[in-house]
Amino acid sequence: MENDYNITGSTIKTLTEIWWRWDDPSAKAHLLEGCVECRFLVKNPYDNPGKLYSLEFSVDGGTTRYPATVLPDKGVGAAAFDLNAKIKQISVWWFAGYDLRIMRQFTGVKLYAKFCEELTGDQTEERSTTIDVDLRPTGHFTVISPRSNDRYFNLKFVSKQTVIPGVLHFKVEIDNVETFDSPDLHVLSTREAPLEWLCDGGAFPEEGVQSNTSHIIEFNTALLGSLVEGDYYYRITADFDQFYPVITYPADGQVFVGETIDVTGKVIILDTLES
Amino acid sequence: MRSYKVEYFRQTGSKPDPDVDTKIYETTRTEENAGVDHIVTLALPYGQSLIYSRVTDNVGNVSRISNVRSLNRNGE
Numbered sequence: 414m415e416n417d418y419n420i421t422g423s424t425i426k427t428l429t430e431i432w433w434r435w436d437d438p439s440a441k442a443h444l445l446e447g448c449v450e451c452r453f454l455v456k457n458p459y460d461n462p463g464k465l466y467s468l469e470f471s472v473d474g475g476t477t478r479y480p481a482t483v484l485p486d487k488g489v490g491a492a493a494f495d496l497n498a499k500i501k502q503i504s505v506w507w508f509a510g511y512d513l514r515i516m517r518q519f520t521g522v523k524l525y526a527k528f529c530e531e532l533t534g535d536q537t538e539e540r541s542t543t544i545d546v547d548l549r550p551t552g553h554f555t556v557i558s559p560r561s562n563d564r565y566f567n568l569k570f571v572s573k574q575t576v577i578p579g580v581l582h583f584k585v586e587i588d589n590v591e592t593f594d595s596p597d598l599h600v601l602s603t604r605e606a607p608l609e610w611l612c613d614g615g616a617f618p619e620e621g622v623q624s625n626t627s628h629i630i631e632f633n634t635a636l637l638g639s640l641v642e643g644d645y646y647y648r649i650t651a652d653f654d655q656f657y658p659v660i661t662y663p664a665d666g667q668v669f670v671g672e673t674i675d676v677t678g679k680v681i682i683l684d685t686l687e688s
Numbered sequence: 689m690r691s692y693k694v695e696y697f698r699q700t701g702s703k704p705d706p707d708v709d710t711k712i713y714e715t716t717r718t719e720e721n722a723g724v725d726h727i728v729t730l731a732l733p734y735g736q737s738l739i740y741s742r743v744t745d746n747v748g749n750v751s752r753i754s755n756v757r758s759l760n761r762n763g764e
Contacts, residue, residue: 513749517748517750654752656745657752659754664757668760669762673729674730674759675727676696676730677727678754682719
């Protein structure tokens with residue numbers, strides 16, 4: 414941008430000569446790392462190094478901004494980088510999986526960036542871009558069986574480790590049409606009926622399976638064998654919990670006298686960076 | 689700093705539904721104190737009551753619903 418000298422009393426404010434814009438495309442998702450690579454084009458005619466001054470995000474059209482967690486060891490991170498009159502392409506990796514979590518699909522995430530001179534700290538103007546972020550653990554399964562879609566199949570698959578810690582529940586849809594919307598659709602869920610499932614050969618945990626390692630998941634009921642003969646399609650999706658509430662008191666079925674009771678609860682968090 | 693909105697509901701239908709059921713308490717927690725037990729006082733109707741809770745974080749992720757607790761009130 415052009416230099417901008419504003420003289421107010423004895424103070425001279427000098428803006429940087431650094432020019433930059435978001436590259437096209439402005440970002441690339443790296444699903445397995447839970448990151449979004451933000452891409453910029455930057456130059457500075459005075460050969461002074463620059464660095465990222467700030468990277469923030471907002472979601473769902475909201476006005477609240479949150480600081481974006483930048484990975485120090487990918488792209489330029491928060492470190493200074495050399496600049497000259499030639500346009501330079503740089504990238505900054507946003508740890509979106511940590512900041513947004515990976516529980517749902519985010520559409521219209523707005524990213525705001527600003528650079529500055531390393532030596533003087535003079536800042537550029539702020540520019541934004543809007544991207545979609547979907548880091549949900551879909552398609553991260555290796556199906557062991559069935560090998561064909563006949564009516565005698567059983568269902569067994571391996572769930573893979575996720576980039577952010579949490580617990581996983583699974584949903585399997587079985588239907589005789591590829592669109593999974595026929596009246597014959599069967600929806601099998603570990604959340605709804607955990608007793609019908611096995612995890613690593615044992616009982617399926619009620620709270621879900623830890624996602625910091627892979628597991629062999631098996632559906633263990635007579636339903637599949639009872640399906641009428643024909644071709645079937647199946648689809649596996651994972652529900653991911655990174656936090657959830659627990660009511661610790663009272664116990665189920667307790668009897669109370671009076672009009673009020675004290676309820677004790679807490680929020681369990683599973684995806685802190687230290688985990 | 690992440691923050692969480694914790695909602696308590698009284699279930700009135702056959703299945704917990706936050707859009708239908710009566711919200712009876714809402715509190716905000718930060719990441720630092722989210723795991724610490726907190727006490728809320730609920731008004732209990734006569735007869736049997738079902739309560740459950742749900743958490744929403746500051747970027748709009750919604751947790752699963754807690755296990756529903758069935759409570760009985762002796763209406764003396």
